[in-house]
Amino acid sequence: MNRCLFRCVLVLFINISLVSQALSAEHEVLMLDEKSSGDMVFEPSLIHVSVGDTVKFIAKDWGHNAESIAALSPVGATAFYGEINKDVTVTLDTEGVHVIQCNPHSLMGMVAVIVVGSAINLAKIKEDSALMNKNFRMKRERLEEIYARIENDPKFGS
């Protein structure tokens, strides 16, 4: 009898934790000085999340921040601005491609891309990035590489 009750409670508990995991997840992105892929990077530089998930940007190395770029975000997305040397956690409620930058290193192409759900606005983001290319003078190919990875991976649904 007790064993049955224990089993039922255990099953219920597992179900509750599975449901809450399915509802939202937290992802982590590191802000780093250097990596094999180059200097001043977000790691990973491309992540795929579900609507309602959170992303925590972790200030592992000094001198970085994470902030949204209004012109390279889906229409209606909430802007965020993380302070330098501080972790920042954002909840992403707007579907589409969001480009994130480190303000001090934006000229060096310290960017990350978060795809929330499907990359429904990728064409527009690419067009607007081309207009902003002057702001990514040194390593703007990083963004182009990331867009190519999105286009070549069916999971992003672009």
Ligand SMILES: [Cu+2]
């Ligand atoms: Cu930086």
